Amino acid sequence: MHNPGEDYAVEGSIVDRRGVRPGYIIVEGGAVVETGEGECPVRPDIHGMIVSDIVNGHTHCADYALKIPSGMSLEELVAPPNGLKHRYLQEASEEEIRKSMRSFSEYSASHGAERFVDFREGGVNGCRMLRQESEDAIVLGRPLSPEFDPEEVEELLDIADGIGVSSISDMDHGYIEELADAARDRGKVFAIHASERVREDIDFVLSLDPAFVVHMCEATDSDISKCAEAEVPIVFCPTSNAYFRKVPPIARAEALGADLALGTDNGMLCAPDMVAEAAVFAKVMERQGGPPSAAWNALTRLSGKLLNVHSGIQDTIGRGRLTVLETGPDGAPLPTTAGAVLRPRKRLKRL
Ligand SMILES: [Zn+2]
DSSP: OOOTTOOEEEEEEEEETTEEEEEEEEEETTEEEEEEESSOSSOOSEEEEEEEOOEEEEEEOTTTTOOOOTTOOHHHHHSTTTSHHHHHHHHSOHHHHHHHHHHHHHHHHHTTOSEEEEEEOSHHHHHHHHHHHOSSEEEEEOOOSSSOOHHHHHHHHHHSSEEEEOOTTTSOHHHHHHHHHHHHHTTOEEEEEESSSSOOOHHHHHHTOOSEEEEOTTOOHHHHHHHHHTTOOEEEOHHHHHHTTOOOOHHHHHHTTOOEEEOOEETTTOOOOHHHHHHHHHHHHHHTTSOTTHHHHHHHHHHHTGGGGSHHHHTTSOSSOEEEEEOOTTOOOOOSSHHHHSSOOOEEBOO
16 A cells, blocks of 8 residues: 555545546545546556545444443443443543543544544533534434423534434433424434334334434334335444344345445444444345445445435535545455455545
């Protein structure tokens, strides 16, 4: 792989919010000086995928420093309010949480993601901390009050980009509806975990008009079809799911026409490396008989599809983080093996 400061040309495929197509970049002194679609006008030095607009669709960054014992169930670990993670977040010092947010954000940026969509625990203060610690975070907060408190939610939405709640199994349905309405009234994002541990009522979930749903491990084909019809993207987190011995129905979702996106979920389980997550996604997809190449679109799906209804957010994506993944001279575009496609990477400036 080339070092920063070198001159070289890359030919292969451009992957961004507009899709996947043949293209090239020319790099001088470590900065991109020309980018284009089609054939490279000079002899390429590298064949590869040129990826930008990567958005990590689902994270929880504050638990990045938490070391977890092996063999815990989903409920023991992440269910609010008494799961290990929630006890940790209550007990950890503010400085420790802020440090986790900073190092998580730095890791995410250095691995190519433009933004990460964080389901932020800790109410108003939790949102404020993340806002202060990371420019890359799209902050989806949740209130602390056990009942709907309009003042708290207004204050939360003054700071956050929207609301991200745990699940319809963990909260009163009326409360969730009020949160979804409050987010919509302010033109902000509402999103929710769905059918991660047990199958949940997708009709109720979709009645909340979420910008996207996360997980859907226990969803049926009919549940997935309803998401596809409603054009509600599904964010899959296969590495996180694997920790709990769950496998998301990625190939079925692709076959049923759903919009697939990707997230790395809890920092304590998975570092925010979206290219590595895309490799896991592609492997699960292939094992399930689907097209691994769908991983490329999933990397940028949230930037191109999901967030375009929230134009204020979309305008902040595309600041030029670009990742070059070598594919070898045959230019094989499919991430069928992590070794071929997903090894070295390099961040460059886009023109
Ligand atoms: Zn989550």
